[in-house]
Amino acid sequence: MGDKQHTHPGAAGRALAADRPTSVRNVALVGHSGAGKTTLVEALALTAGAVNRAGRVEDGGTVSDYDDIEHRQHRSVQLSLVPVEWDGIKVNLLDTPGYADFVGELRAGLRAADAALFVVSASDGVDGATRMLWEECAAVGMPRAIVITHLEAARSDFEEMTRICAEAFGADDPDAVLPLYLPLRGPEGADGHAPVTGLVGLLSRKLYDYSTGERKESEPGADRLPDLDAARDRLIEGIIAESEDETLMDRYLGGERVDVKTLVQDLERAVARGSFFPVLAAAPAAEGARQGLGTIELLELVTGGFPTPFEHPLPRVAAVGGEPRELKPCDTEGPLVAEVVKTASDPYVGRVSLVRVFSGTLRPDLTVHVSGHGLADRGHEDHDVDEKVGALSMPFGKQQRPVPHAVAGDLVCVAKLSRAETGDTLSAKDDPLLMEPWRMPDPLLPLAIEAHSKADEDKLSQGLARLVAEDPTMRLEQNQDTHQVVLWCLGEAHADVALERLRSRYGVQVDVVPHRVSLRETFAAKAGGRGRHVKQSGGHGQYAICEIEVEPLPGGSGIEFVDKVVGGAVPRQFIPSVEKGVRAQAARGVAAGYPLIDVRVTLVDGKAHSVDSSDAAFQTAGALALREAAADARIHLLEPVAEVGVLVGDEYVGAVMSDLSGRRGRVLGTEQVGSGRTLIRAEVPEFEIGRYAVDLRSLSHGTARFDRAYARHEPMPPQVAERVREQAGGSA
Template identity: 65%
Template structure:
């Protein structure tokens, strides 16, 4: 496709690219595992378009997509970032995504903001499990995709092997358009031309005999694949009868098939090689925002809205796809405009995102936006407007968070939130000092605003502050940001799982609270009998007082005292559950008895009864569903059994994947998010729901009780 034109670079270093119409925009998300070369590829594309003077650094110590100090220091992408350029009059928004499963929230935000996906695969490392899963995810929504095989100049590169892997893993419709030749250039399979990059600039010439033989080896399959996707049903008969199909017809049909998402071209790239071909694929083959379906839009009260068409003059509908807090300029919001036009200093309505269960409050407020910019690394270049289909950065949106909708004040609207995975790795933290504790809540609020995959829990039972993260790398980045960006020092502490206590048998206890001091004393005596109930029984309080030995007004006081002691526990400090307490005798004093006296007596009676029989510790058991590739099912089942789990069975899900169901104690799966990723090579996912409490094995209960004594 790049062979139709002579390149035609556009864009100027330092000048912010802009678009006036949606059809002049292409939004492309780059997807691939860490180390595949996504960021390097973006830099090479920016250099080829003239946006930066060379592929490499925009400024010392920062790549074009680096915004976060963690990325600069660790030399890896952990954020969604935007790099815009212009080629042949088309504005291209390149969305760089993290290559780690821990940061899948940013990756899915990139998919939401984009209209097409470019899968970046290393010619050295091939395809990983996460890339395969994302290919399937894009296929389910019909997103157009292309594949670029990078690092073809590496001494260990194996283009043919990786191409075969892509065709095997990604399925039908995957075919190469170009073949690399000894690091010197590319062979165009459709035009049968050799594109020579050995001199630093691309030149074209006729291929030699060896190169012609290579072209013939691949060209037939490519043409057949294009013709199969053609809307002209006569092409296949003409081709099979030996007719030579005009190259322009093939290229036009190819472009339409790519835009529909039914054909996926494979390109080859290295710094300085293949960039013009890739830019032409993006501008000619990938769809404009007008060709990509809009997400579901409703009114604030949930009524469907169907009159939004992506018109720059229509009602404003935009979405915050990424929020970043900068210590110097404040909050920066990366926004995709789906309808209408954003301008500096506009007053907009901010609508919430439905993630209140993760600590993200819903919003329904008006805000005035600040300046609108086109980001490049850490530089924000101002633009006059952002039309429907385009992406920009907005300053000073103090209330809007990732996933929120921006719309007109007169017509508030809400976009359906994109699917976010559940964070399943709990990390308990505490502030290192009183000064850190004072700043902790504000720092956590900023982290929550930025990251919809983070869930913040202040557990009232364990009295721990818990960050629910996607994995260890996610947790490390969050804690690093708290320290370096927000100046809050925190430390990890062992996670406490909320256990329960209950009676192991029937027992009686007496609570005697008799004290005589100056003035009114305390006098309350109660006798209770305690017996265990089935799981889920809670507290059943039975009144069997006869003859008024405990006055009626004090019987609720005994129950209140029993409940208070149950909350505190009697062995290891965990709440007590599932018991029946029968009050059958007691004594009172006409002057010294009181509500508080009988509450204390009830507490003492429960503790005495607990000392006469074994007290059981109960642990929470979760119902766990694990989705993995068929090849890992045996290992997953064996591992779940080793965690004291009961495997309930398995069932196939789609092609090549299996859902394994089990019941597993929560104590055994606090780090399962990390372990499953390792066992399944990054392809496994799981879901957990609380099921019930069960007795903790004796040897583990002894350890818990011993720890509580210290």
Template identity: 75%
Template structure:
């Protein structure tokens, strides 16, 4: 970490191979869109020798080859794995999307990693969603470091951004977020901006000069001493505060010069524990150079300070029927337990599963047991399933168990797949031919099946109703949608029985666009997005009566049935209540169920706007029958006619579904959120202070006003707001809104 000139073994032309868990580091890169994560991964691959100076893999292909969708949208939308090798250590770099819509890919990266690298742009403002991910990592004790990028930008200021990071990420302990290196600027250009030319190590007090295109170590100039001294003293005090050696502080305050080796060892231990978070700097390599500024320092940090898989606790496991099993150990000779963290379909290589092996060794052509959860807790971003937004369960997919045979194992690099002979505990690999495995499934030995505890996923809350574009698309639609949902656990598929719509619930607009495009390009299914409908209802606003007369004579047996009913409204949630008040046998007993059946059938079809009728009591009071021509069908028809006539004599209220909404937002945005909810015809029913400077707002909001709320809340709260929703009840639509809804129902426009 800056106290030596690093040597390394390059991985160009071959896949890095780990022979023991201790030689593996799994690192996830986190940061907002445009922060420079993918560029940093490319720079690390270049510095480690995984690619050559042209950015190409030695055996062909580019590291930065992505899906055609990503080329068009100019942003990364999926989790990608780039394995590199440094000083005999295999580093699995997991590059995650920075856009909030693709949080599922981010959560998969967090699940597969043992440490996180937060990438922050010195040229942009801090993104609130990055803070939320930081808190998630803190909740599980995941080690974290920060890298400040875009130092080449004219407005970039490393010192200023470091202070922002200390306030933003070190809210509880700012002295746990401190730089290990300071950037040194070269000669000013014609525009007055002085580019970063090197780094000075605060512990070693050595300069690492990148101005020539190669990393050159030298002693600092006298002018650098004042710059180093203050930052170095602060860093040493921060390390001592996290040290397990309680004598260090007394020795330091007593004037003793502490050994650099001791400080580095304590620093590495504090980083591995997740109690200290170093800040590093990175900038692109000069034209023709192999090492970008800060890449060697970062690779050293990862290999020396980040934990290996044996130092991290694996998720709990049970048998498929729920019986707990002993905790897993990261042992290549132990029972096989691996998890599918990502599933994708490639037009050239077919279906691929990215797998993290937690125990045992996975080999090609081995038989495995695939086990998947039927449901998973959603909606709680706190990571423990008991946060303020928890409590709702959503069907993801049916639980399933089957035996499969693993195909070839490979290590991805861009669009290439490099063959692997095995994947040991702690490693990641791509597995082919797992035709029935889905994201989140557990792979284990056939004779010892196990199931890992699922990771928490947020509920997708942006609905998009889809219809097949043509007859040919109808045949492939259900298969394509099922495959997409199996690959992406942040998608939810709903076949709405009330509106008869096929609804895809997505994380946001970008997620929706990518999903529909994948449906077209991967599975050849074209769909049209249509307006999403909510499940409206009708009810009587006042008592009314109706007479149903169904009398026909057309030769032979005729049809004869007359019934009279009264209808009165009931409280919300009462449904349809049928009461028999016939006296004197006016309607024979065998036909009373027929009347009820006809009434209920008509209620399901609606009596005014075509929406189901609810919350009424229908009382049969009189009627007439014929000894020959009366029948079950005739009285069903008469019952339906009577209900329709009663509706024509009364005011009919339209009912809309109302949701209970729980919004978790930073205190500074509470006013804007409550005002917005009121504008959506919502009623705020309470607020609750949450530790950490947040407020939980509870409100009741019509579902028709919530279609785009996930997008609007993100904008209102600068990416920090989260919410959960659940059906509460149906309520009468206000008069000023009811007219518009009736018009939409008549024209078919939602």
């Protein structure tokens, strides 16, 4: 790599449509927030001719312009596609958010990609979240390369960052993480920092000078050869170690010279199968320059070393009924199978779906079957409908440029799929298929909202439906116990973006209110009550008297009703009425207004009137009896307890366990999970973990994750219960 002559007519002003899968590369750029992914995408687009020297497309925006929220928050909050062309290859650059709250967009980008480019800042290094993401990619065998940015920063050190990357990413084989180029630094400035002006190709043994704004090739001077050759020898040994030719290492160690063409071919094969991870350097072009440092080398690696869609394992596919289907990877003539990897709303064309085509060819005006994705618990209904595909297009800044088709392996934007949501499968209407969905993170931060005004209330449900259609990492809950509308998000930034989109995109203003936990009540000891409902006011009166005994039951028992009336004191036809009244009052609560559970109510006696007794009267008497029993009894407030599993690095185990104890949690045990990680299992009251998604991220520097599941309700400590009663305006 580094010695090719390139012809690239540029993509500015025209849409790119691939005619065969071999001419497509799908690459996700990943890394922590602020590493420079979006800047790098724009630099690659400039070098490839997709934008002009000012970094603008024809509409005046940058090539990655899409969401106004991103400009206001100065960070990427969603996946964006930037297609460029290099040496006849269409490269779909998928710019993913680096902030942890938008990991759903990142995973969508990985689903659509065939390789990942890890962007690492020389000034910030490799954080724990980036290490976890590397492991996630390794688990699915995704090919990866590393690009180091921000080399212009003072005290930046490419060699040191390469060593850090080898330690962080090359745990099994540090010699599989090696640089292909070394930075060429110019004279030191007044601050003592020598800027990077070019690169030295280790395989080509050429200098590539970018100081003029365009790459110029030359031979290295004799003074550079010793350092160059030492790094070159290590790179060659790393490449040969991954070679499919098992005799090559012995021949090389025996003194045989391996030609560069063979090395490049072995390198490209090792990168494509995910066993070698080259390190490169890149920087944006200076003002007025045409090429950013390292961008040509990156495009060479992507087009030559990253795999074609043919080499991407097809996600599992089944008929809608569940029968598995075996499909050829990337068969342009095969049955249509495509997946919606992102859904967005455009103010002019409506809903726009970013689709990855895995099999067949997608064309405009085709009627397809939309198969739903099994996220009904998050407010995303399952789909099983036919829809007509609208126009196909490629994004360029805020423009959508039409394309005639999308072959297997390519990505395309589809208009007017009004029912399809992120994660849905598109297939032929006469052969409906369903792809196995990718794993979505669970949203664990609750955001309770109310419409700001009556006008907002009228638009709220539609706005929320459109919001969750775009974002499958968000869960919409209509809590029947607390009567709150709750958006479950991944973190505070995720919640902020949701509120901003409701306001600016859907015209809905909402107020955030405190999130309420679903509490319960129960009797602490046995008690009795008498309900007397007697009224005489002319005509038919109302007459019903009943006596009950209430006793607590074990957790999970619900409400038991037992009839022990003897002698017909309460006529048989009115006993169900008493039970109905008791259960209705239990649902309303007897102390602080929370549902009563886990008690046995026994009807022991009562009185009736031959004329004035009625179903309604005995319902009222039953409710009064339960209230009277509660008035003289000690009532426990029950809070929900969650079973929590926290996966955390060993260095944070002590801090996490201490924090859980401070939340009234009970640690049930720990177990080692892989190398350097521990799974902590605990039971914690839900009152104490409303913001745990935010607090745990801070505590573990973004490296821990947790899950939660309802375990049971159990009595609150008296001091906590008293505080809750005061807030609810109740009394015990």
